[in-house]
Amino acid sequence: MSENKKRNKQTAPAPLTLRGRLELRTFGKTTKSEHLGVYIVTEKGDYLIRPVGSNPFMDNPLLPFAGKTIEAKGRLNEYVFFAQSWVVIDDE
Template sequence: MSADNYSEKDSIRLTGRLVLRTFGQRSKSEHLGVYLVTDQGDYLIRPTGANPFMNNPLMKLAGKTITAEGYIVDYVFLARSWQEGEEDPRPDAAI
């Protein structure tokens, strides 16, 4: 999956929450993966160009909402950039 094969026009923007889930359960590749959970679906996410076998820098943002720009290859969202989103305040939270 080379980032060189995709241009800026292929880029999409997704907003969702980062969650940790087991990837490749009951296989030699089993590990804790970072998923972007969106209205459009759930995607394993990692930065473009990052080694898939090393720690994912997005892991520290688990539980937070982000907006990421990148592209999808199969089930993986390769993020070129991301920004931590602000939580939507609930109107009834002050009650």
């Protein structure tokens, strides 16, 4: 088991910064896990976004910022961006 932990630390994705607009979309359509998800839409792609350590089945703290542009720092794991911090960017 400790071998797996060592391997996971070595292959952890590098931290990065994403800038994009937050949108609400249905996640997991036609499954038991279907729910309203918060996505960050960037030039590089669209990713489900949630704060590090948050419960994926509870309300997302980023929900009130839907429609706004943010800059978030965190880690990307497949299709989910785990945000460590974020700031709302004033639309000009």
